[in-house]
Amino acid sequence: MIIEYQQIWLIIMNISNFFQECVNTVMDTRPIQYQPSMQISEGEILVKGKTFGRWETKKFIIDDEKRVFALRSSNGKTRLKPYFLQEYQVENKEKKKDKITFDLTSKTGGKCLTLGIENEQKANEFINTLQDLCNRVEVKQNVNETIQQNIQDQSQNNQHQIKVNEIDYEIPSFFDIGEIRDSIAHIRMGQHNLENFKLVFENKLLIYRNEHNHHQFKVFMEFDGDCRDSIIQNLTDYNKINQWNAYINAQDSRMIKELHADKSFLICEIRELSNLFIFKREFQYLQHHLRIDNVDFIVQKQIDQKSYTKNYQGSLKYGVWAVQTRENTTKLYYFSEQSMQGLSYPDEDGYLIQLFLKQIINIYQQSSRSQQDISQIKQNEQNLQVQQQNQNPALTKKLSNKQEEKEEFFDCEEIDAMNDKLFMVEADTNKNNEVQDEVVRDVYEQNIRRLTSLPQQVDALDNIQDWVDKKMKLVLSGNYNSYSISVKHQLQPKEYDPTQRQLLTQQEGGHYIFKKDFIREEKSGGLKVINEEKLAAQKAVIKFLLTRIGASLMMGKSITSISMPVSIFEARSNTERVCNSMGFAPIYLEDAAQSQDVYYRIKQCAAFQFGFIFMYLSCEKPFNPILGETFQGFYDNCPIYCEQISHHPPICAIQMYGRKYRIDAQLELIANFNSNSVVGRNVGTVKITFENPHQVVLITLAPGSLNGTTYGDKVMNYLEKQFIIDIKNKIIAEITFNPDKKYCQFFDVEYVNQLDYLCGAICDVTDAAIQKYHKEGYRKYKGLDLKSDIKQIRHKIKGIWVNEIKIDNQKLISIYNDFPVKMQLAQYPIPSDANFRMDLLWWKLRDFDQSQQWKEKLEILQRQDRKLREQKGKKKK
Numbered sequence: 001m002i003i004e005y006q007q008i009w010l011i012i013m014n015i016s017n018f019f020q021e022c023v024n025t026v027m028d029t030r031p032i033q034y035q036p037s038m039q040i041s042e043g044e045i046l047v048k049g050k051t052f053g054r055w056e057t058k059k060f061i062i063d064d065e066k067r068v069f070a071l072r073s074s075n076g077k078t079r080l081k082p083y084f085l086q087e088y089q090v091e092n093k094e095k096k097k098d099k100i101t102f103d104l105t106s107k108t109g110g111k112c113l114t115l116g117i118e119n120e121q122k123a124n125e126f127i128n129t130l131q132d133l134c135n136r137v138e139v140k141q142n143v144n145e146t147i148q149q150n151i152q153d154q155s156q157n158n159q160h161q162i163k164v165n166e167i168d169y170e171i172p173s174f175f176d177i178g179e180i181r182d183s184i185a186h187i188r189m190g191q192h193n194l195e196n197f198k199l200v201f202e203n204k205l206l207i208y209r210n211e212h213n214h215h216q217f218k219v220f221m222e223f224d225g226d227c228r229d230s231i232i233q234n235l236t237d238y239n240k241i242n243q244w245n246a247y248i249n250a251q252d253s254r255m256i257k258e259l260h261a262d263k264s265f266l267i268c269e270i271r272e273l274s275n276l277f278i279f280k281r282e283f284q285y286l287q288h289h290l291r292i293d294n295v296d297f298i299v300q301k302q303i304d305q306k307s308y309t310k311n312y313q314g315s316l317k318y319g320v321w322a323v324q325t326r327e328n329t330t331k332l333y334y335f336s337e338q339s340m341q342g343l344s345y346p347d348e349d350g351y352l353i354q355l356f357l358k359q360i361i362n363i364y365q366q367s368s369r370s371q372q373d374i375s376q377i378k379q380n381e382q383n384l385q386v387q388q389q390n391q392n393p394a395l396t397k398k399l400s401n402k403q404e405e406k407e408e409f410f411d412c413e414e415i416d417a418m419n420d421k422l423f424m425v426e427a428d429t430n431k432n433n434e435v436q437d438e439v440v441r442d443v444y445e446q447n448i449r450r451l452t453s454l455p456q457q458v459d460a461l462d463n464i465q466d467w468v469d470k471k472m473k474l475v476l477s478g479n480y481n482s483y484s485i486s487v488k489h490q491l492q493p494k495e496y497d498p499t500q501r502q503l504l505t506q507q508e509g510g511h512y513i514f515k516k517d518f519i520r521e522e523k524s525g526g527l528k529v530i531n532e533e534k535l536a537a538q539k540a541v542i543k544f545l546l547t548r549i550g551a552s553l554m555m556g557k558s559i560t561s562i563s564m565p566v567s568i569f570e571a572r573s574n575t576e577r578v579c580n581s582m583g584f585a586p587i588y589l590e591d592a593a594q595s596q597d598v599y600y601r602i603k604q605c606a607a608f609q610f611g612f613i614f615m616y617l618s619c620e621k622p623f624n625p626i627l628g629e630t631f632q633g634f635y636d637n638c639p640i641y642c643e644q645i646s647h648h649p650p651i652c653a654i655q656m657y658g659r660k661y662r663i664d665a666q667l668e669l670i671a672n673f674n675s676n677s678v679v680g681r682n683v684g685t686v687k688i689t690f691e692n693p694h695q696v697v698l699i700t701l702a703p704g705s706l707n708g709t710t711y712g713d714k715v716m717n718y719l720e721k722q723f724i725i726d727i728k729n730k731i732i733a734e735i736t737f738n739p740d741k742k743y744c745q746f747f748d749v750e751y752v753n754q755l756d757y758l759c760g761a762i763c764d765v766t767d768a769a770i771q772k773y774h775k776e777g778y779r780k781y782k783g784l785d786l787k788s789d790i791k792q793i794r795h796k797i798k799g800i801w802v803n804e805i806k807i808d809n810q811k812l813i814s815i816y817n818d819f820p821v822k823m824q825l826a827q828y829p830i831p832s833d834a835n836f837r838m839d840l841l842w843w844k845l846r847d848f849d850q851s852q853q854w855k856e857k858l859e860i861l862q863r864q865d866r867k868l869r870e871q872k873g874k875k876k877k
Contacts, residue, residue, distance in 0.1 A: 036080070037065040045126075046099065046116035047071065055116060067133045069104070071113075083113070085133040093127060095120070102127055169292045172262040175299045183320040183335040184297055192218065200354060205361050207354060214350035215317075219334040219357055227364050228296065228325045231332060234363055235298050235321055236289055244362040247271050247355070249280065252309050256284075264288040267300075268308045271340075271356060281314035281340050282307050296323045300336075315339045334360065348481035348831055487828040493638040493659050501636060503819040504583060513815060517619050520802050521715050525738075525754035527802055529619045529714035537567045538709075563859055566851045570620035571843050573834035574669060575631040575642040575652055577622045578682075582656055583820025584611030584813075585663065586636045593660035593690050598729050599794055602762050605688060605697050605724050606733055606797065607813040610805055613701060613718060615820060616682070623840060625652060626858055627865070632829040635821050647862055651684070660691045667701075677707045679719065685778050698725040700778050702737055717755050718801060721783050724762075730770055734784050735760035735797055746786050749798045758805070759798040764791040 041062045046055045058071050070080040093102040099116040100123035106112055117123035186193055197208035210216035234244055252270040269283040285300045300319035307313055319336040340352050508515040518527040585608055592604035625644035633640045640656040649668050656663040667684040681703035688697045702722035708714040724733035736743055737758045744751040749759045769789035773781050799805035804814040842851035
């Protein structure tokens with residue numbers, strides 16, 4: 001009776017395993033090695049993309065013998081992707097405007113396809129063919145024999161599996177977690193469970209990464225001969241670990257404590273991956289060695305304690321090493337989940353862990369190496385990474401000569417050039433083999449064709465769509481992270497040829513400031529908005545907001561979560577807009593740095609100050625930056641960086657490294673709404689530091705106003721005052737917009753009754769005036785007391801800011817005759833760059849619905865993150 005029950009149970013288990021194997025075969029996301037039979041038919045078909053919903057023509061084959069429908073890209077270079085039709089069915093046939101569409105749907109939850117054919121007759125024939133293959137009944141032979149053989153195999157392994165499932169070993173309670181238990185069990189039974197894992201590295205060792213959890217890895221490696229003892233010694237003798245892993249800092253890493261009761265060790269491991277933006281990470285974990293059957297296991301688990309070395313802490317959730325020798329072969333396994341933590345993207349984190357795991361290839365060495373050898377390994381690895389990232393042959397040549405490499409920059413307006421160069425490598429056939437991901441490879445091949453055949457068409461919408469589409473693919477696939485994180489980013493200005501300087505003279509088909517949006521309001525002064533399309537979009541905002549407010553109130557939601565419509569936004573974030581406003585720095589501040597006259601420097605700073613507020617003008621709103629968002633650009637080979645360092649209030653930090661000068665700024669963007677106007681201001685200081693002689697100048701910026709937001713003409717102007725302050729030399733420049741007669745009379749300049757008129761002066765001031773600024777700060781400082789603060793008026797300033805500003809009756813800066821330098825983009829900005837934002841990318845494609853959805857997603861995430869920060873802050877208190 002017992003034997004009968006056992007046989008029945010084995011039959012049930014066999015059938016269950018059989019079905020599970022079928023499901024795994026269909027749902028397996030790893031490449032399937034399918035070999036077509038001789039009975040195939042070929043053709044082309046439209047396939048709808050899952051990511052962007054775009055239709056793409058691909059080649060297909062239908063294998064009648066094996067009942068397979070397989071796809072490859074239209075260029076025919078990628079491997080076949082088979083779909084086994086016995087597990088699929090044809091559904092949802094629809095007649096669209098230009099095509100017949102239908103779905104090839106999996107019966108077991110696998111991948112599904114949406115296909116299309118333009119000709120209706122051919123579509124019906126094709127659908128009938130697929131339906132016949134999907135519904136064909138296969139005659140299965142020798143089913144009983146197969147079951148009997150599986151029962152026999154199951155019987156042979158039954159005792160071992162029962163033994164494993166009963167947990168016939170002891171382990172300290174600290175390590176008794178499901179992940180460690182499961183890893184040990186799977187290794188003992190030889191079940192590696194790679195259904196959701198993707199092979200990411202294959203060179204003597206295999207590294208698999210979980211596609212749903214990019215922090216989880218499985219590593220496999222084999223060695224000839226019996227080297228078990230040497231490997232275990234390298235894993236358990238902490239004095240030797242740096243001999244095989246070049247990314248572990250031997251000087252700071254150490255064993256902290258030995259726990260004799262559990263035969264475990266407390267380890268502090270410091271990892272150091274060379275990169276400007278990746279700091280050292282400290283991993284604290286307990287490690288325990290045990291032997292089960294003929295397998296040595298070394299288990300690791302993170303312990304939560306304060307940092308020993310004051311480095312950022314990484315996370316080692318668990319790690320299971322296994323070493324097994326059988327038939328003169330030593331097998332090594334490592335199953336782990338770990339994270340560098342603190343990085344913007346999981347793919348970036350996973351890539352760094354992958355670099356660390358590649359060092360396992362060095363775990364078995366016959367002789368020890370000196371610290372000098374290890375340093376050389378690190379240097380070679382770093383050089384290799386840099387050479388792989390810097391695809392430009394000229395850069396590689398300069399690296400090999402140990403000279404400072406020259407970075408490539410790209411004009412912000414040259415959309416087609418960015419399309420070809422911003423993310424992908426140049427047309428070097430030797431580099432093509434390095435790109436393994438299918439999406440990246442397709443983009444690479446497209447770029448090669450474009451570089452060799454297509455002319456530049458800057459304003460073509462197709463080029464913009466293609467550029468954005470490629471950028472989206474690279475962002476979503478995560479592969480761009482591996483390109484950017486090892487690049488050496490520029491922190492100092494480089495030499496340039498002044499004759500090659502490019503000035504920004506036009507934007508959007510008009511003047512670089514006025515574009516086709518503004519004209520001067522001759523009657524009262526200021527800039528009048530005349531772009532009817534943008535005006536209509538702004539008027540529609542009121543209806544949009546009222547609709548959203550009503551819907552939120554009906555659903556019981558807070559109206560504070562209402563998101564502004566993207567239709568009134570411009571195609572850039574405020575981080576980019578602030579950097580774009582620095583375009584006059586190379587012209588005026590570089591000239592000022594050549595002079596030793598402190599007053600001449602103040603004059604040039606005044607010109608730069610006016611240039612900043614000119615360039616910041618726009619009748620459209622920028623996208624609000626996300627906390628941690630960055631932007632990188634260059635002016636005449638001088639780098640400029642911006643980062644959003646605060647969410648509420650919104651503050652961005654800017655640094656620019658010029659020739660003999662440097663800019664450091666922190667600006668908070670504030671907007672105040674009134675019934676028919678809005679006033680915006682960048683609150684903060686722009687600090688300019690000059691060399692030889694050393695001089696520090698502080699600049700504050702005047703607020704701008706837009707009148708006519710609800711009715712009347714929309715007119716932009718500047719209000720109140722802005723200042724330039726040299727504390728050490730006791731110099732203050734004060735400029736007042738729309739001054740009164742009394743103010744003009746004090747500085748002995750004519751009074752003009754125009755809203756865009758300004759006047760002021762550069763003055764030597766008293767100690768009391770400097771102390772007043774110190775006391776009030778840039779937020780509350782109202783300006784000079786004309787009766788008591790001024791010792792001497794050095795230079796007088798006046799003018800119409802939308803035309804020309806003069807100092808001592810000589811031109812200082814003119815909107816019509818002086819032009820800023822064009823800003824350029826770095827070749828490999830870090831992944832947090834503003835140009836990677838999905839809402840911005842959709843906006844560039846003019847898909848405002850998708851842009852709005854992404855914008856609201858990002859805003860929700862920001863609010864959730866803010867709540868978490870507030871909760872953590874309360875706990876600390």
